[in-house]
Amino acid sequence: MLASQRLLGRVVLFALVVAVTLVAMLARGAAKFGEAKTSAVDTKVAEGLAAWQQVYSVLTSPRCINCHTATNYPQQGDDRHRHFANIIRGAEGKGVPALNCVSCHQESNADSTGVPGGSNWHLAPLSMRWQDMNDQPLSSAAVCRAVTDRSRNENMDGRALLKHHEQAALVLWAWSPGRRPDGTMRTLPPLTHAEFVEATRRWVEAGTPCPKPR
Amino acid sequence: MATYQLNVNGQSKEVSVDPSTPLLWVLREELKMTGTKYGCGISACGACTVHVAGIATRSCVVPVSMIGDRPIVTIEGVGQDPVGQVVQNAWIEKDVVQCGYCQSGQIMSAVALLKATSKPTETNIEESMGGNLCRCATYVRIREAIKSASQQLT
Numbered sequence: 621m622l623a624s625q626r627l628l629g630r631v632v633l634f635a636l637v638v639a640v641t642l643v644a645m646l647a648r649g650a651a652k653f654g655e656a657k658t659s660a661v662d663t664k665v666a667e668g669l670a671a672w673q674q675v676y677s678v679l680t681s682p683r684c685i686n687c688h689t690a691t692n693y694p695q696q697g698d699d700r701h702r703h704f705a706n707i708i709r710g711a712e713g714k715g716v717p718a719l720n721c722v723s724c725h726q727e728s729n730a731d732s733t734g735v736p737g738g739s740n741w742h743l744a745p746l747s748m749r750w751q752d753m754n755d756q757p758l759s760s761a762a763v764c765r766a767v768t769d770r771s772r773n774e775n776m777d778g779r780a781l782l783k784h785h786e787q788a789a790l791v792l793w794a795w796s797p798g799r800r801p802d803g804t805m806r807t808l809p810p811l812t813h814a815e816f817v818e819a820t821r822r823w824v825e826a827g828t829p830c831p832k833p834r
Numbered sequence: 835m836a837t838y839q840l841n842v843n844g845q846s847k848e849v850s851v852d853p854s855t856p857l858l859w860v861l862r863e864e865l866k867m868t869g870t871k872y873g874c875g876i877s878a879c880g881a882c883t884v885h886v887a888g889i890a891t892r893s894c895v896v897p898v899s900m901i902g903d904r905p906i907v908t909i910e911g912v913g914q915d916p917v918g919q920v921v922q923n924a925w926i927e928k929d930v931v932q933c934g935y936c937q938s939g940q941i942m943s944a945v946a947l948l949k950a951t952s953k954p955t956e957t958n959i960e961e962s963m964g965g966n967l968c969r970c971a972t973y974v975r976i977r978e979a980i981k982s983a984s985q986q987l988t
Contacts (some may be wrong), residue, residue: 705878706964717950718890718943718962724877726900732854733895735877801876 668826672764674811674819675785679750679767680757681809683794687742690749698807700755713743729798736806738793747772764830778824785820838898842867843911853899857891858882860898861908869909869938873967880966883939883946884908890946909938917987918945924983932970940966944980952987954980 678684686695692709693702710716715723725741744750750763758766766772767781776784785791795813797806811819823829837850842865849864861867861884870893873881877892884893887904912918921944931937940963947954947962954962959980968976 705880706961708961708964710961716958716961718883718946719965720889723883723890723965724892724895726896728900730854730895730897730900732897733856735895737900 664826665829668823668829669831671819671822671826672829672831673760675816675823676760676763678794678809678811678816678819679763681794683797683806683809684791685750685757687790688744688748688750689755690746690751690753691755694743695755702755709743713745714741729796731799734799734801734803736793736798739789741790759831759834761831761833764828768828768830778828781828782817782820782824786817836899838901839903840898840901841903841905843907843914844905849898851898854897856894857884857886857896857898857901857906858893861893861906867908867910871935871938873936873939878965878967879936879939880943881936881939883942883966885912885942885946888946888949890943907942909942912942912945915945917949917983920986921945921948921979921983924979924986928975928979928982930972930975930979932968932972936966936968936970937972940968940976944976944983948980948983948987953984 679688682695682698682700686697686700689695689709693707694709695701696703705719707719707721708716710720715721721741721743724735726735726737727739728737729735730737748766750758750766752758757763770776773781792813794809797808799805809816835850836853837848838860840847840849840860842861847865849860851860851864858870858872861870862872870884871881872894873879875894877895880892882892882894883890885891885907886896886901907915907918913922918941921941925931925937925941930940943963943966947958951958951962956977959977963973963976963980
């Protein structure tokens with residue numbers, strides 16, 4: 621009786637050890653799997669954020685941000701000074717009667733007079749302002765939020781944003797901005813258009829992640 | 835050199851000029867329509883304002899090659915338009931002009947404003963006329979004339 625009780629105790633103890641070991645092994649495996657999954661997500665987001673920083677460097681270059689003001693006037697030049705001649709934003713971002721954007725800006729660049737031009741020249745809406753009221757560029761996080769907020773960006777999802785960056789006439793103008801009145805070429809954004817589109821694609825494929833506000 | 839058919843004040847005009855020639859110089863030098871004035875040459879003063887397809891346009895910076903078939907109205911033709919006629923009469927009534935050099939541009943801008951907004955507010959006038967400079971500072975009388983024309987149009 622005593623021997624059989626001892627045997628039973630040993631069996632129970634052995635079974636317990638095996639069970640605990642199995643549970644421990646399963647738990648460790650699951651944790652490793654979770655870590656791997658989390659790591660993949662983190663990498664994708666990190667890559668997306670890096671791509672966004674490239675996109676942001678273009679959006680805040682003078683050729684883009686000069687018409688994404690928070691004020692009632694556009695800017696001009698690489699120093700982003702206020703547009704001369706008392707130009708006013710107007711209700712639709714196209715100037716005011718008698719002083720419309722198209723009073724000077726035609727459908728293409730006028731290199732002989734130094735006036736840039738493109739299809740439907742106008743200011744970006746205030747919902748797409750990328751500057752503060754002191755004409756300073758907003759943070760990367762703030763611009764990213766504006767660009768991805770469909771209530772502010774004319775309801776564009778990631779795919780539409782990519783198409784906008786690929787094809788919109790005034791976006792394309794930034795890479796062929798023509799000559800200044802002094803005959804020199806206007807400076808270009810920091811990336812080529814192809815690089816800009818590729819960065820946008822990587823950002824969109826990562827789910828359009830935005831940096832956290834500081 | 836290239837040849838362009840321009841519609842100026844309802845008349846077809848043919849000119850042969852360099853495509854980069856600003857519309858202002860086509861009007862003044864080729865067509866001898868000197869009512870439109872050269873002021874700054876960089877679209878900063880408004881003296882060269884004409885209407886292109888109804889839009890007040892700074893003719894000193896727009897190459898003639900970009901006009902296409904859009905109709906042009908200059909100070910010589912704006913009086914044929916009912917609003918233009920009212921504005922010109924208001925200018926006379928209020929004795930706006932001093933030296934007069936900028937006034938053709940002022941009138942063209944005022945007509946564009948009143949065609950878009952027949953009852954402009956002070957802010958509308960300030961914003962729309964803010965790009966037309968007058969070294970004689972006739973601004974007060976310009977405002978009075980625009981308001982007078984507005985009353986006649988409404």
